Amino acid sequence: MKITNTVVEKHGLKLEEYSKIKELLGREPNLLELGVFSAMWNEHCSYKSSRIHLKNLPTSGKQVIQGPGENAGVIDIGDDDAIIFKIESHNHPSYIEPYQGAATGVGGILRDVFTMGARPIALLNSIHFGSPDHPKTKSLLNGVVSGIGGYGNCIGVPTVAGEIKFNSSYNENILVNAMAVGHAKKDKIFYSKAKGLNKSVVYVGSKTGRDGIHGASMASAEFDENSEDKKPTVQVGDPFTEKLLMEACLELMKDNSIISIQDMGAAGLTSSSVEMASKGDLGMELNLDKVPCREENMTPYEMMLSESQERMLLILEDEKEKDARKIFEKWDLDFVVIGKTTNTNNLTLKFEGKIAGEIPIDALTTKAPIYDRKWIKKKLPERKTQIKDLKKIKLEDALLKILSSANQSNKSWVTDQFDQMVMTDTVQKSGSDASIIRIHKKKKAIAVSVDSSANYCKAHPLTGGKQIVCENWRNLISVGAKPIAITNCLNFGNPENSKIMGEFAECLLGIKKACEFLDFPVVSGNVSLYNGTNKKNIYPTPVIGGVGLIQNIDNRINQYLKKDGNIILQIGKNFGQLSQSVFLDEIYSIIDGPPPEINLSNEKNNGLSVLKLINDKLVSSVHDVSSGGLLVALAEMTFKSSYGIKIDRPKNLSNLMEHYFSEDQGRYLIEVKPDNLSKINNTLNENNIFSEIVGIVQKDYFEVTGELKIKINELCKANNTWYNNY
Amino acid sequence: MNSSVIVFPGSNCDRDIAVALEKLQFQNKMVWHKDSSLPKSDLIVIPGGFSYGDYLRSGAIAGKSNILNEVVKAANEGCLVLGICNGFQILTETGLLKGVLLRNKNLKFLGKDVNVKTINTENKFCNKYKKNQILKLNIAHNEGNYFTSKEHLKELEDKNLIPFKYCDEEGNINEESNPNGSLNNIAGIFNEKKNILGLMPHPERMVDKVVSNDDGINLFTSLLD
Numbered sequence: 001m002k003i004t005n006t007v008v009e010k011h012g013l014k015l016e017e018y019s020k021i022k023e024l025l026g027r028e029p030n031l032l033e034l035g036v037f038s039a040m041w042n043e044h045c046s047y048k049s050s051r052i053h054l055k056n057l058p059t060s061g062k063q064v065i066q067g068p069g070e071n072a073g074v075i076d077i078g079d080d081d082a083i084i085f086k087i088e089s090h091n092h093p094s095y096i097e098p099y100q101g102a103a104t105g106v107g108g109i110l111r112d113v114f115t116m117g118a119r120p121i122a123l124l125n126s127i128h129f130g131s132p133d134h135p136k137t138k139s140l141l142n143g144v145v146s147g148i149g150g151y152g153n154c155i156g157v158p159t160v161a162g163e164i165k166f167n168s169s170y171n172e173n174i175l176v177n178a179m180a181v182g183h184a185k186k187d188k189i190f191y192s193k194a195k196g197l198n199k200s201v202v203y204v205g206s207k208t209g210r211d212g213i214h215g216a217s218m219a220s221a222e223f224d225e226n227s228e229d230k231k232p233t234v235q236v237g238d239p240f241t242e243k244l245l246m247e248a249c250l251e252l253m254k255d256n257s258i259i260s261i262q263d264m265g266a267a268g269l270t271s272s273s274v275e276m277a278s279k280g281d282l283g284m285e286l287n288l289d290k291v292p293c294r295e296e297n298m299t300p301y302e303m304m305l306s307e308s309q310e311r312m313l314l315i316l317e318d319e320k321e322k323d324a325r326k327i328f329e330k331w332d333l334d335f336v337v338i339g340k341t342t343n344t345n346n347l348t349l350k351f352e353g354k355i356a357g358e359i360p361i362d363a364l365t366t367k368a369p370i371y372d373r374k375w376i377k378k379k380l381p382e383r384k385t386q387i388k389d390l391k392k393i394k395l396e397d398a399l400l401k402i403l404s405s406a407n408q409s410n411k412s413w414v415t416d417q418f419d420q421m422v423m424t425d426t427v428q429k430s431g432s433d434a435s436i437i438r439i440h441k442k443k444k445a446i447a448v449s450v451d452s453s454a455n456y457c458k459a460h461p462l463t464g465g466k467q468i469v470c471e472n473w474r475n476l477i478s479v480g481a482k483p484i485a486i487t488n489c490l491n492f493g494n495p496e497n498s499k500i501m502g503e504f505a506e507c508l509l510g511i512k513k514a515c516e517f518l519d520f521p522v523v524s525g526n527v528s529l530y531n532g533t534n535k536k537n538i539y540p541t542p543v544i545g546g547v548g549l550i551q552n553i554d555n556r557i558n559q560y561l562k563k564d565g566n567i568i569l570q571i572g573k574n575f576g577q578l579s580q581s582v583f584l585d586e587i588y589s590i591i592d593g594p595p596p597e598i599n600l601s602n603e604k605n606n607g608l609s610v611l612k613l614i615n616d617k618l619v620s621s622v623h624d625v626s627s628g629g630l631l632v633a634l635a636e637m638t639f640k641s642s643y644g645i646k647i648d649r650p651k652n653l654s655n656l657m658e659h660y661f662s663e664d665q666g667r668y669l670i671e672v673k674p675d676n677l678s679k680i681n682n683t684l685n686e687n688n689i690f691s692e693i694v695g696i697v698q699k700d701y702f703e704v705t706g707e708l709k710i711k712i713n714e715l716c717k718a719n720n721t722w723y724n725n726y
Numbered sequence: 727m728n729s730s731v732i733v734f735p736g737s738n739c740d741r742d743i744a745v746a747l748e749k750l751q752f753q754n755k756m757v758w759h760k761d762s763s764l765p766k767s768d769l770i771v772i773p774g775g776f777s778y779g780d781y782l783r784s785g786a787i788a789g790k791s792n793i794l795n796e797v798v799k800a801a802n803e804g805c806l807v808l809g810i811c812n813g814f815q816i817l818t819e820t821g822l823l824k825g826v827l828l829r830n831k832n833l834k835f836l837g838k839d840v841n842v843k844t845i846n847t848e849n850k851f852c853n854k855y856k857k858n859q860i861l862k863l864n865i866a867h868n869e870g871n872y873f874t875s876k877e878h879l880k881e882l883e884d885k886n887l888i889p890f891k892y893c894d895e896e897g898n899i900n901e902e903s904n905p906n907g908s909l910n911n912i913a914g915i916f917n918e919k920k921n922i923l924g925l926m927p928h929p930e931r932m933v934d935k936v937v938s939n940d941d942g943i944n945l946f947t948s949l950l951d
Contacts, residue, residue: 149835153866154776156738240736240779247735330760331735412838419837419866421931421938422774424742438936553936 011038024363032357039267040364049495061521071112073523084118087179087489087545089528093234094176098143103237106151109180111263117190118182125162130171149417154239159418161435172533177489179545192262194280201339205311209294212307241310248331257320264311278365283344290338375501383593396708413723433478447481447548454539456595465510466598472546474624481548488525493537503540517600559623561643566697572667576658583661625667631660644702647695730767739774746930772813789819814924825874831907837866843893854944861941863927870926872908890914
């Protein structure tokens with residue numbers, strides 16, 4: 001086949017990139033080689049637009065064992081325990097085929113974690129859909145939710161937390177981000193770097209089929225009206241085989257037989273072999289006749305570009321091959337030596353006795369294009385809407401409308417489709433600020449949460465980037481965990497547009513600033529660009545997945561009210577800022593102005609003080625004030641509790657709505673016994689923290705004096721209706 | 727008491743049940759599905775999960791596996807057998823328990839805590855429970871909708887072979903308190919000799935107050951006497 005300009009473009013490569021390929025090879029590539037280049041040089045695998053911004057993120061710290069660059073990040077949680085975690089996107093495939101797209105997203109991220117030696121202990125997800133009225137939303141929601149459940153439930157890893165949001169910017173390009181968290185022993189962590197010459201390269205797992213060919217290239221382009229045609233590029237998941245692969249790998253890892261291990265994710269056999277060789281500064285020769293195939297007459301091109309799931313590549317110690325083979329046979333999986341490491345620094349592909357392709361490894365990796373794309377800054381938008389100009393609404397009506405909206409309502413319709421309890425260490429399930437997973441047979445636990453705020457990021461990317469890190473930090477603190485590190489999934493539109501590239505650059509700068517200030521490093525992550533259809537880009541949607549440590553599980557706390565007569569204190573100041581709030585959006589359909597300001601120093605001070613109060617056992621419940629503001633946060637504390645709150649309406653309020661629905665940051669609500677109040681005030685005063693009493697816990701009713709009085713079960717009902725009526 | 731847990735490649739509650747059994751002082755052994763003999767056992771547990779992927783039908787292939795022949799033999803000789811979730815499905819596939827488990831009535835996977843009422847406590851598995859006690863147990867299944875013939879259903883009711891039924895917080899057994907569409911709100915059944923119990927809820931997830939509650943403990947401690 002002659003390589004014409006059309007063939008090059010069909011591979012997602014620009015003509016100038018093709019010229020560079022010819023220059024690096026010193027000749028024209030054949031079709032197989034072009035395919036390999038397209039798999040390695042696409043945005044998804046090469047990070048060519050994002051790399052220069054990513055390198056600014058803080059990635060090290062006292063508790064970081066491994067930062068970005070490996071299959072997943074690794075942190076130290078004391079004793080001999082390590083936590084390995086990462087988040088990844090599967091947006092494009094999930095829009096084309098929601099069930100399989102979401103399922104294989106979960107499968108892929110699980111492999112990233114157990115490849116490194118960890119037994120997965122928790123799954124999380126962040127999913128964004130278009131407007132509920134959009135004709136595709138309902139079926140996409142159904143497909144994605146059952147796909148996530150279908151995979152996680154079967155493999156037996158609990159799906160413990162997540163977020164689901166609706167916004168019309170995702171009408172034609174939904175987001176499906178999956179995060180996996182695993183536990184390993186510190187001295188049993190496995191990496192992808194190849195070592196040693198003439199070592200056997202072993203293929204294990206499922207057979208290779210024709211599914212997912214060009215998946216990574218598909219995920220690196222915008223959609224258009226022909227997106228449906230891309231269905232064959234979506235992989236098909238088999239969680240049962242993944243379970244076998246996971247158990248076999250973990251069994252093999254008990255011994256010291258593995259030199260290097262890499263899962264076959266995006267760009268399959270190509271990226272896994274190149275990755276291992278590149279990190280080890282070696283070459284690799286693959287004999288493609290040996291690749292176990294699911295279908296007949298597969299070509300080298302198809303084998304190298306297939307994204308069939310549930311496959312791994314291993315490099316083993318010479319004398320361990322026999323024992324390793326036994327383990328994989330026990331689990332009924334293929335185990336085939338398909339190649340060896342070489343000193344040529346080339347990727348050499350043999351087929352039917354001939355060399356079918358040969359490419360220098362560095363041409364695929366370090367010499368791949370890197371772009372410093374043009375980007376423009378976004379000015380802080382001005383506040384336009386004045387609350388006094390808007391039609392008045394009753395406090396009760398506003399509260400009920402917000403609680404029963406798609407974005408604020410109870411998500412149990414979704415989470416009931418997930419097994420949250422398998423492994424029997426889920427101490428706190430989803431629906432709280434963060435979920436809690438106990439380390440098996442130990443007294444300590446980790447807290448996990450995923451967060452995003454696309455509206456804020458759209459309004460002002462720099463502030464939005466800071467806010468999502470703070471929000472995540474706050475959520476971990478609110479269950480009594482010390483935040484340790486994050487993973488991020490950066491979902492943006494087309495980077496060739498300087499405004500979109502600006503959103504990326506500035507969100508990242510915000511993330512960097514917040515992470516540095518809060519000592520909350522980024523240890524892994526994933527970038528997903530080109531999210532959009534026909535030039536319509538999604539809102540900038542970076543998603544933060546955070547992990548915190550609870551040293552003693554008895555010190556955990558939740559947001560649900562404990563006893564009547566207790567006092568509710570608000571930590572942090574309320575400035576009455578309503579721009580970009582859920583209130584203006586839900587009640588008046590107004591989205592304008594700046595997002596709430598982030599004051600990192602207050603954020604840190606407030607958070608660490610709340611954590612101290614929790615560890616000193618001075619508080620009965622904690623909840624952070626986030627989207628929806630004070631009144632929504634107070635209402636959320638009554639769910640799953642038999643208590644309500646009597647809230648004192650402050651005198652001299654300039655505006656009731658600004659007071660109760662503002663989304664000013666850095667705030668927490670704490671429930672305290674009256675006896676503990678003076679001790680708590682001492683701690684808060686010592687640290688110069690602003691606090692005020694907002695209400696008293698009472699039986700049965702949620703009440704704002706002189707404004708509203710609702711039975712708590714009515715409040716709960718309002719929060720539970722949306723999904724059941726959708 | 728000696729217990730054996732059968733482990734299929736796709737079992738995923740095998741560790742949880744082993745933890746529960748050991749915590750409650752059983753001498754437990756794990757038995758791999760390719761093994762052809764069982765260790766000496768007073769209790770055999772078939773745990774939850776997806777046995778062989780459950781592609782044909784939940785439990786269908788597991789029901790034909792080597793080790794299951796041994797389980798059937800032991801069961802027929804009176805050994806106590808407990809099938810939880812996928813284990814219940816497998817027991818119906820082997821014929822040790824009659825009836826089938828169909829897709830949940832809402833056609834969705836259901837993972838949540840439900841209320842379950844103890845109906846028959848005069849048997850080896852439930853004697854530590856009080857009659858009509860309301861338990862909170864976790865369910866996690868796609869196919870938990872128990873179905874059987876009219877004649878068999880009558881036999882189950884008449885011979886008191888239904889130890890557990892789904893109910894609401896007050897103990898009412900009705901359509902609203904039926905999570906998956908099971909006939910007569912059935913959550914678990916016995917064979918006629920009451921040495922074989924199959925149930926959809928997971929008692930092994932309810933033995934630790936840090937994680938949930940301890941409503942599942944009595945199912946295991948009942949067996950110890």
